[in-house]
Amino acid sequence: MKILVQKFGGTSVSTHERRSRVVDKIFKAKDKGFLPVVVVSAMGRKGQPYATDTFLSLVSENFKVNNPLSVDLLMSCGETISTVIIADELSKAGMEAVPLTGGQAGIITDDNYNDAAVLKVKKDKLMDILESGKIPIVAGFQGISEKGYVTTLGRGGSDVTAALLGTALNSESIEIYTDVDGIMTADPRIVSDASLIERISYNEVFQMADQGARVIHPRAVKIAMDGNVPLVIKNTLNDGKGTIITNSAVEVPGKVVDSITSMDNRVQITVKYSENKDSPNYYTLLDGLANNLISLDLINVFPYEEVFTIDDVDMDNFDIVMKNLGLNYTAIRGCTKISLIGSGMRGVPGVIAKILKVLFEENIKVLQTADSHTTIWCLVKSDMAGRAINALHREFLSDKR
Ligand code: ADP
Numbered sequence: 001m002k003i004l005v006q007k008f009g010g011t012s013v014s015t016h017e018r019r020s021r022v023v024d025k026i027f028k029a030k031d032k033g034f035l036p037v038v039v040v041s042a043m044g045r046k047g048q049p050y051a052t053d054t055f056l057s058l059v060s061e062n063f064k065v066n067n068p069l070s071v072d073l074l075m076s077c078g079e080t081i082s083t084v085i086i087a088d089e090l091s092k093a094g095m096e097a098v099p100l101t102g103g104q105a106g107i108i109t110d111d112n113y114n115d116a117a118v119l120k121v122k123k124d125k126l127m128d129i130l131e132s133g134k135i136p137i138v139a140g141f142q143g144i145s146e147k148g149y150v151t152t153l154g155r156g157g158s159d160v161t162a163a164l165l166g167t168a169l170n171s172e173s174i175e176i177y178t179d180v181d182g183i184m185t186a187d188p189r190i191v192s193d194a195s196l197i198e199r200i201s202y203n204e205v206f207q208m209a210d211q212g213a214r215v216i217h218p219r220a221v222k223i224a225m226d227g228n229v230p231l232v233i234k235n236t237l238n239d240g241k242g243t244i245i246t247n248s249a250v251e252v253p254g255k256v257v258d259s260i261t262s263m264d265n266r267v268q269i270t271v272k273y274s275e276n277k278d279s280p281n282y283y284t285l286l287d288g289l290a291n292n293l294i295s296l297d298l299i300n301v302f303p304y305e306e307v308f309t310i311d312d313v314d315m316d317n318f319d320i321v322m323k324n325l326g327l328n329y330t331a332i333r334g335c336t337k338i339s340l341i342g343s344g345m346r347g348v349p350g351v352i353a354k355i356l357k358v359l360f361e362e363n364i365k366v367l368q369t370a371d372s373h374t375t376i377w378c379l380v381k382s383d384m385a386g387r388a389i390n391a392l393h394r395e396f397l398s399d400k401r
C-alpha cells in the first residue's frame, strides 16, 4: 500500500474555489497510485467565521481560564467542520471519503489541554478505511486523551497531525499544502523577492521554524526527521514542485546564509548589578526565572549586568516574579529577533561584522547579537525589522548580488 499524507492549511480550505484545488491535489495523488490520507485545518484565518479565534471569542475570558477541557473542545470544532466540507467536495467529484476527528483517527494524547503531547497513534480505523477504498479526512490539531476527552496540540498543530500520521503509516512523503510556493529564503510577506529553496535539510528547517518561520511547525519537522519521511511543502494554488525536506543538506560552496527568519514581540530585559547589589537573588536570577517557567533567549551574562529577551506574553508574569525576587530591571518592549540561518556559516569569519555593517549603513540600531554554528541572531526594534530583513536579504540572498 503506497500511502500519501496530504495536509491542507487554513487558507487552502477557506473558499469553494480553493477547495476545488484541494480536490484536484487529492485526485492527482490517487491517479499516481497513492492512497491519500488527508489532514485539514480550520477554514480561514483570524476574523473569519469558522476560524478557531472566532470560536474562542464566543466565550468569556474567565470561563476560558477555568475550563481548559471545554476550551479544547471548542477549539477543535473548526478542523472537524473542515473534514465534512472536504468530504462533501470529494463526494461531488465522485470520491468516497470518511471525515474523522483526531480521536477517531487514533491520535491519543496526554491531558495537557491546549498543548497536548501525543502518546501514540492507533492506526486500525485509518487502515480499515484505506482498505475499503475510501479516503480518510482527518481533523488536524486535535486528539483524544486516554480518559476520552478532546484535546488540542497547540498552534500549528495540524502540521503535527500530518507528520504523526505520515510516520505512523509509513507514507511515501508528507505533503504540506499552503499559500506560498514552499520554503523561501525569507517570509515572502516581508521580502517580496524572496526565492524558493528547492531542497533543504530537516535540521535547517527545524531551526527556521523554531525561530519564527511559521510555514511549518517545528515539532512536525522533528517527527518527520525521526521517522525519516520526506516533508514536501507546496502551494495549493499551483503545480510547482515546492520544497523537499530530507536528511541531506545541499551545500553551495561559499554560501553562508540560506534563509532569514524573524520573531516579533520580544522584550529585551537588562538587570544591572549596580541596581541590585543588596539582593542575593541577583546571582540566581536565571534559575528563579526557569523555575517560574519563563523562557529566556539571547542570554548574555557580564560581570556588571545580565541581558536577555523574553516573549511579550510573559511580561506580566515576569514582572511579578522580579518583584517577588526583589530585583530591579529595565525592559525594551517591541523588539524583533532576526535569525540568519545557514549550515555554511560554520567557521566562516566576518559574518557578524558584515551583518553589523549592513544594518549600520541602513541606520538601524542593533540591540543585541548572538551566534551559534549555524545561526546568527540580532535584535532590533520591530519598526525597523522589515527594513533590516530586506537589507540583509539583499546582502546575503538576493540573486542580484
Ligand atoms: P497554513 O494555514 O497553510 O498552515 P501558515 O500561515 O501557517 O499557513 O504558513 C504559511 C505562511 O508562512 C506564509 O503565508 C508565509 O507568510 C509564512 N512564512 C514565514 N516564513 C516563511 C518562509 N521562510 N518561507 C515561506 N513562508 C514563510
Ligand code: MG
Binding pocket: 009, 156, 159, 214, 215, 216, 217
Ligand atoms: Mg500553519
